[in-house]
Amino acid sequence: MKPGMKGMSWFPVWHRNYLVWKKLAVPSILGNLADPLLYMLGLGFGLGQFLGKVDGVSYLHFLAAGSLAYSVMNSATFETLYSSFSRMHVQKTWDAILNTPLTLNDVLMGEWLWAATKSLLSGLAILVVIWALGLYDDFWLTLWLLPVILVTGLCFAGLGLTVNSVAPNYDFFMYYFTLAITPMVLLSGVFYPTSALPAWLAALSAALPLTHAIDLARPLVLGRLPDAVLMHGAVLLAYGLAGYAVGLVLTRRRLLR
């Protein structure tokens, strides 16, 4: 290791993923963008006709923040599940790297930050759509969405690394989607305000990370400053760090024993 690289030893791992992504960037961006964008535009324009105002704005405008958070979550999750699993289990890329001076912590840190980078791009793509359609009240406030996107990406990338560490095969990821991601999408305020939930479901919803991401993102899209910014940010970071730490321990047990 060259002197001066301390603390940055994860960078070659991040860089490797970036170089591979660069070759397939267009289909990758389209793939990540299509799902949340279809939900946002389809439901916003279609269902929006019947709903009138939601939270005082058009349904499309209301959906924008949820779609953004959903897109970031999806992107970070897919990257750390399917893509990281390919590199770890199928292509043996991680094994190859572990034969060099890099450590497992470098590998996972590179993967974590790479997934966050990719989800930043996905969030940014939705943000561009939000700007293009004028779905905001105060342009300058929407710039605060960038750190929200980053923290949300770190959160779901960390959780994804834990899921990856215990996955025997690709099919296993369906459990995470049906038991965690889909309920989260339905309960965290993507499609309707969580205030509409009965108390017991609202309590569950408040524990889900996506709820906190949307509690930060929605006011910014609607032209207000969010409440309890530090609390929401701390919850997202805590989920992300815990996911990373557990993922590191379990991956070590999986690969280095």
Next chain:
Amino acid sequence: MTGAPLKLTGLTKRYGSSTVVDGVDLTLEAGKCHGLLGPNGAGKTTTLRLALGLIEADAGRVEMLGYAMPGQAGLARARVGVVPQMDSLDPDFSVSENLLAYGRYFGLGRSEVEARVPGLLEFAGLAGKGDALVPTLSGGMKRRLTLARALINDPDLIILDEPTTGLDPQARHLVWQGLRRLIGRGKTLLLTTHFMDEAERLCDTISIIDKGRIIAQGSPRALIRQHIEPHVIEVYGDALDGWQVCARDLCQRCENAGETLFCYTTDPEPAIVELDRQPELRYLHRPANLEDVFLKITGRDLRD
């Protein structure tokens, strides 16, 4: 460099109640090729992973290039090249990109790695293939690229886990040529293999490992001399049963394996004269080799 490139002392690794590596002592001599032979599950790969500091031993010590493992694994691995058993090339990268990416894991600068790539491609017989994508390469080319990749940091010690498994004879010979050139350049090699002819051709010294223990050690010739009579006659045919009694008189040692009788002897002439009189028996007379040693001391039973 002073001292042995790799020194294992009393190395032990247990998984639950089974001891996979059991008190292994091994010292490599610089500039030589050392072979680690053993049946499946003998502990070869685990020994290599312990040596590289990828897993922690339950007992014993590993010293690699003067560094204590696994504590100084990063420093040691910076001077080591590894050819793993499983293909781990980056399928999304071209041949050259694989080398460039791997160089970055060693903290090497782009210009430094770029300067090394042509020589490595030449060495691996991949000159002109730099832009080829990995999935378009043959198995032999992938193996040679993996070998080139292991040399990106100009290592002092090269560890190869079954480097020619799955290759056709042409590809094996190309890999062997490459390994001989490395030995010629003063590199130290540690390789595991199932192919006794490979070990006999390449290795200066050999350790045979079984059930986690090293059960024989020495040069291929010394091992053959020590364990086996110099001549082997393999006899096949329907009349084998009748011949067995005779064979035991004419040869020092006979071993029945299925439809074949292996006869070991210092003087093959009397047995051959007798065999030539029995047209219903076929036979093959050859010098004793490392495979005879291996089968004698690890047995003929399947291990999977």
